[in-house]
Amino acid sequence: MxxxxxxxxxxxxxxxxxxxxxxxxxxxxxxxxxxxxxxxxxxxxxxxxxxxxxxxxxxxxxxxxxxxxxxxxxxxxxxxxxLYPKPGPARGEALKWLVWANVTLGGAMSRWLGNTQGPQEQRNAAAGAQARKDLDRLIGMVEENLGDRTYMLGDTVSLVDFHLVSFFQWFGFCGVDFAPFPQLGALIGRCSGRPANQKLMAAET
Ligand SMILES: N[C@@H](CCC(=O)N[C@@H](CS)C(=O)NCC(=O)O)C(=O)O
The missing domain is CATH 3.40.30.10 (Glutaredoxin)
Structure with missing residues (x-):
């Protein structure tokens, strides 16, 4: 291979x-x-x-x-x-969050960055403010999904957590505050402490 x-x-x-x-x-x-x-x-x-x-x-x-x-x-x-569910409903949940991260969450992040930190002539303050509101609503969806779960899919860590937390680490570098989202903050802490993420951060930051 x-x-x-x-x-x-x-x-x-x-x-x-x-x-x-x-x-x-x-x-x-x-x-x-x-x-x-x-x-x-x-x-x-x-x-x-x-x-x-x-x-x-x-x-x-x-x-x-x-x-x-x-x-x-x-x-x-x-x-x-x-680290990934077998075919079945849990697989469906994994797919849902992975695709959502790129399409919906990533789309809102791109709109926010483009309208607030992109080239001056391409910025639109109202669109930037709307994108920021959208981001909070979307991050709130993750907070709600976590509820009393330890990880996005339940008790077991999965590639979904790595994918989402990686997005949120990027958001953090761009100035997004996770204080209003304590469950997500705990997930980020839990996943960031993993040796694989520590190794990645040491190599990339
Ligand atoms: N939706 C794509 C986005 C890929 C993408 O835009 N990658 C950026 C880095 S974050 C890139 O390589 N950009 C090339 C460039 O800036 O020319 C994915 O999730 O893989």
Whole structure:
């Protein structure tokens, strides 16, 4: 088996890098300088027409989109290792949160960042304020799901927690305050303390 993983530190690839570490999957890492067009063209050109990280190439097949990679890793390696649910309703819950993180939560984050920290001429204050409200509502959904659960899917940690917490670590770096969300704050603390995340943070920050 061969796995090559294209990544950049402090990017969407960090979610996948964390999962690879947790799953203890050996891989060859290819670091891409996403600010350098030539480096992107050379390294990503052959594997991702979107010219973005992360990309996971498994036995010659290139997979892009972080949520797709998490799902693939979960199905292929995660069930046996107890980090991803078997097919069934719990699998449905995992899929729901993984896709939601990228599409809905990530979409609101992009709108907020674009309208508040993007190029001046592209900012719209009202759209930025709306995106910030949306973010709080969406983060509130995670808080509500956690309720008295320890992890997103219940008592057992899973790739869903790594994916979501990775997003929230990024949000934290961008100035989002999690004080109003104590259950989520506890989840972030629990997952950030894991050796795999500590190793990732030491490598990327
Ligand atoms: N929806 C994609 C987003 C991929 C993406 O935008 N990656 C960024 C880094 S966070 C990138 O490589 N950008 C390349 C660029 O800035 O040109 C995913 O989740 O994989």
């Amino acid at each position: 061969s796995i090559t993983f294209y990544f950049a530190p402090m990017s969407t690839a960090s979610t996948v890098r964390w999962s690879l570490e947790e799953l203890q999957i050996p891989y060859e890492g290819v670091q891409v300088d996403i600010k350098d067009d030539a480096d992107k063209k050379t390294k990503l050109g052959p594997v991702n027409p979107n010219m973005a990280v992360p990309v996971l190439v498994h036995d010659g097949v290139a997979i892009f989109e972080s949520a797709a990679i998490q799902i693939y890793l979960g199905e292929t390696f995660g069930v046996d290792k107890g």
